[in-house]
Structure formats: C-alpha cells, structure tokens
Amino acid sequence: MAPVTAGWAQQTQAVPSQFVTLDRDRLFQSTLYGRRVIEQLAGERLRLAEETQELERALEAEELALTEARKTLPPEEFRAKADAFDEKVVALRAEAQAAEGRFVTLLETERLRFFERVAPVLAQLIHDLGAVAIIDRSAILLTTQNIDVTDLAIARVDAVLNDGAEGREPSTAPDEGTGAETGTESGSDEAPTDGPTGAPATDPTQDN
Secondary structure, eight states: OHHHHHHHHHHHHTOOSSEEEEOHHHHHHHSHHHHHHHHHHHHHHHHHHHHHHHHHHHHHHHHHHHHHHTTTSOHHHHHHHHHHHHHHHHHHHHHHHHHHHHHHHHHHHHHHHHHHHHHHHHHHHHHHHTOSEEEEGGGOOOOSSOOBOHHHHHHHHHHHHTTOOTTOOOOOOOOTTSSOOOOOOTTOOOOOSBOTTSOBOOOTTSOO
C-alpha cells in the first residue's frame, strides 16, 4: 500500500487551502461502490426492458389475430375484444412508466445512502488536509489554486468501503500515521458514524 499512501500524501500537500472542492457526480460514478450500484440497476432495468419487449411482441400478435377475427366476429363481440385489448396496452404502458419511476427513485435512494456512508471518509479527508469544508465543485466559478480532491476522495472511499456490498471486506486502509486513517475497524466495511470531531456523519458537501 506504500505507493497509494505516498500518492495521498502528495495530493494532500498539493491542496494548501482551507476550502477544497469535490465533484459529487464523479465520486459516485467512479468509485467501486457507485459503479456497483449503477451496474446492478442497469442490469435490472435491462431485464425488465426485455420482458416488456416480449409482452409488446405478444400484443402485436394478438392485435393481428384480432384484426383477422374482425372479418367473422359479430360487431358487439369484436368491440368487447378490442376494448379488452386496449386495456392491456394501456396497462402495459402504465407499468413501464411506473417501473422507470421506481428505478429513478431507487437510484436516488442508493445515491443518498452512498453519500451517508462516505461522509466519515470525507470528514477524515477534510481533517487530514487541514481544510475546514468541502464545497461542491459545481458551485465554484473560478479558482486560482488546484483545490479539487475528487481523485483523492475516490481512492479513499475505495480503500475503506470497497464496493459497499454488505459483508464485503474492505481493502487495506493506509498505514497508521499517514493522515489517512478513517476510524474503521479491520475486517468491517461499516463506516464510522461520526467524523473526526464527533459531528454527525452527514454529507460534508451538502449546504446547511
């Protein structure tokens, strides 16, 4: 782990500011944890999309059969079958929209949980840098210094939480004394509930 620790130390020294910036989207999308969540949801979304396509093909076949049956069915019977078919189509579209809404909600829920779990890591990062706050990079218009710590944050989150899966052993944390200790016990992937100053483990990049 020596090269990783050295890299952290070099980046820490390169941020001589009390305020540092973080790209929240890139942190979520680039960490092992965030990529696992995104890939799992994408896989489930693809599975449901394939099921929906199968249902649509079945409905297309039913529509063709209904069109042919119209030539021989009494008008009242055809109308009843056509109405039932229309109800199936409407229900399928409604379910597809509802499923998409559930995915959006689930992604946002998992994203919030991600930032709750990485909050202690980011709080320790602030402490190690000698900074007082992490600011969302999107809120910065111009700066004369390189104060972005997203790469460093990604490395630390990966080291402490791995991919964030329940029961997954975390990677080896940096050696004690390097300024990168997060306060987690060896063999546990649970992030500490408090930051280095005892503050609640909330997202340090959120505005109060």
